[in-house]
Amino acid sequence: MTTTLLLQVVVSGLLLGAVYALFSSGLSLIWGMMNVVNFAHGEFVMLGMYTAVVVWTAMGGGPWASVPIAAILIGTLGVLAYFLLVRHIMRGPMLAQILGTFGLALFLRYGALWVFGANFKTLPDDLVGHSFILGGIRFEGSRVLAGAVGFIVTVLLHLLLTRTSVGSRMLAVSEDATAAQLMGIRPQRMQALAWALAGAATGIAGALVATFFYTSPTVGETLAIVAFVTVALGGFGSVLGALVAGLLIGVVESLSAFLIGPVYKDVIVYAVFVLVLWFRPQGLMGTT
Amino acid sequence: MMTSRRLLQLAVIVVALAYPIVTSGSPVWQRLGALVLLAAISASAWNIVGGYAGQVSVGHAVFFGIGAYAAVVAFVHLDLPPILGAPIGMLLSVAVAVVVGVPTLRLSGHYFSMATIAVGELVRVLSSTSDWLGGAQGLGGPAMPRTVFDLSFVSAMPYYYIFLAVLTGLLGLTWWIERSRMGFYLRAIKDSERAARSLGVSAGRYKLHAYMLSAAFTSLAGSLYLCMFGFIDPESGFGILLSVKMVVMAALGGAGQLFGPLIGALILVPLEELSNSLLGGQGAGITFVVYGAIIVIIARFLPSGLLSLLERRPHPGTKAAPANPNPASGHAD
Structure with missing residues (x-):
């Protein structure tokens, strides 16, 4: 009985963690590649969530419709953010980056408040099939889908970066943009591509999260902190690190919510994070 | 040149002192003045570690919240005037700065920022679970002032002058640090920590000192906030938005510059307050959309x-531009 219950908690944690991994991998990619911290990352997730809400209310579409749409929309948003803002503040002081992306966050967050209103929106529970029980463990359709897609897309993103020629070119730009340029790679094109990929991954994650989590204009703030913790834990720039850290945080969160109490789950997650920073500041998978 | 500078300084002092008297007919404007000064105190305190030492803390609300809670706890649990909690809050904040700073100041750049965010959130969540601190509802200060020492006034004018005095003291201290050996070291560390270390500057010690000093004054700002508002809860004491606002104000005016945070506060606080009161709860969305757009545009350009505007534009008469072969360069072209 207890073992089943514990297993249930771990499985829920892993499913949640896979989604954490997906929406953190975009942040990690940008951070590692350009050394830019996107403080508007949570708002990208939030807009992905609203995409799912709008797709459902406007045309009754489920995740199979909203996930691709969110990927395209938020990916485009990423490219726009890169060309209009990030490209210009990248070489500036770190403070200008915080200022610029935080301004963007406010703009998007309160723009959403203006357009969608402050009310929490939820998608119907049975949008993604019903829950089922397997080996004594209860699986909810929406979370299984979110976890599975999150895991697969994160792995694909990792493979894209490490196994393809485009990935190598992107990594070359992140290593040394000038040297890459001399090799015939256009740094701006690669960086814009990184923002497109990061945006698309984040949009997909948002559309998936919306199937089991409330959507509101300020939800991005909460999710952004999880993403920051995941990225720092996994190592900046490492998508694989984000995957491992995301799963770890998902499990730690649901275990501590179960064993100690829901209020303390964040405390444990932040405490783990501070300890990791202390003993291994480059993160689990990062290099110094 | 010297006289025009003196005149400007005199004008600023006169305006700063006369502001609440001139606006005494309008409590809203008086309150606004006090809020600008309070925001300027916390942003200037942040500036010591974030601007001068270049260690971008995004968790300074921890110290603000400690100050505010120390004040309210002094009243609720010890029945003392809230302001007597301020020194305790400052000591506690300095202690927290040491505990947080010793391990995290070793981390460079974004790592330090992330660590401060995590510590901030940790403290916020912990404070909302503590019954002693009033949990998520928070705690209130004295409903009715018992003595003048409660610093509980109906008018914003006394707060204005208290905040002005504290800000002046803080800016004076910052000015002194800027010119001292420590300020010199901090600039060296900010430019290149490795170079500073190799020249024998104990970077860790000076960064920590800047962090401790910064924490103490942020905490004082929190205590003063409590005196004026008479209420604190985890979100308004430890919320991440509060931390980010300190960064944004300082960066907007000019981080690492004496008057940068004050300039930032002078722009952002009225923008926020006025549009909030004009548009009410309904229009809050539009307010922050504009607020965000302004911040983006300033960061972009x-x-x-x-304050960098002033530096870039050469002053006629101050810079002789000796190596300039083009005599027509002084013209607007």
Whole structure:
């Protein structure tokens, strides 16, 4: 009985963690590649969530419709953010980056408040099939889908970066943009591509999260902190690190919510994070 | 040149002192003045570690919240005037700064920022679970002032002058540090920590000192906030938005510059307050959309803050531009 219950908690944690991994991998990619911290990352997730809400209310579409749409929309948003803002503040002081992306966050967050209103929106529970029980463990359709897609897309993103020629070119730009340029790679094109990929991954994650989590204009703030913790834990720039850290945080969160109490789950997650920073500041998978 | 500078300084002092008297007919404007000064105190305190030492803390609300809670706890649990909690809050904040700073100041750049965010959130969540601190509802200060020492006034004018005095003291201290050996070291560390270390500057010690000093004054700002508002809860004491606002104000005016945070506060606080009161709860969305757009535009076009405008534009008479072969360069072209 207890073992089943514990297993249930771990499985829920892993499913949640896979989604954490997906929406953190975009942040990690940008951070590692350009050394830019996107403080508007949570708002990208939030807009992905609203995409799912709008797709459902406007045309009754489920995740199979909203996930691709969110990927395209938020990916485009990423490219726009890169060309209009990030490209210009990248070489500036770190403070200008915080200022610029935080301004963007406010703009998007309160723009959403203006357009969608402050009310929490939820998608119907049975949008993604019903829950089922397997080996004594209860699986909810929406979370299984979110976890599975999150895991697969994160792995694909990792493979894209490490196994393809485009990935190598992107990594070359992140290593040394000038040297890459001399090799015939256009740094701006690669960086814009990184923002497109990061945006698309984040949009997909948002559309998936919306199937089991409330959507509101300020939800991005909460999710952004999880993403920051995941990225720092996994190592900046490492998508694989984000995957491992995301799963770890998902499990730690649901275990501590179960064993100690829901209020303390964040405390444990932040405490783990501070300890990791202390003993291994480059993160689990990062290099110094 | 010297006289025009003196005149400007005199004008600023006169305006700063006369502001609440001139606006005494309008409590809203008086209150606004006090809020600008309070925001300027916390942003200037942040500036010591974030601007001068270049260690971008995004968790300074921890110290603000400690100050505010120390004040309210002094009243609720010890029945003392809230302001007597201020020194305790400052000591506690300095202690927390040491505990947080010793391990995290070793981390460079974004790592330090992330660590401060995590510590901030940790403290916020912990404070909302503590019954002693009033949990998520928070705690209130004295409903009715018992003595003048409760610093509980109906008018914003006394707060204005208290905040002005504290800000003046803080800016004076910052000015002194800027010119001292420590300020010199901090600039060296900010430019290149490795170079500073190799020249024998104990970077860790000076960064920590800047962090401790910064924490103490942020905490004082929190205690003063409590005196004026008479209420604190985890979100308004430890919320991440509060931390980010300190960064944004300082960066907007010019981080690492004496008057940068004050300039930032002078722009952002009225923008926020006025549009909130004009548009009410309904229009809050539009307010922050504009607020965000302004911040983005400034970051995009003036990455070093508004005060960099003054530096870039050569003053006629101050710079002789000796190596300039073009005599027509002084013309507007």
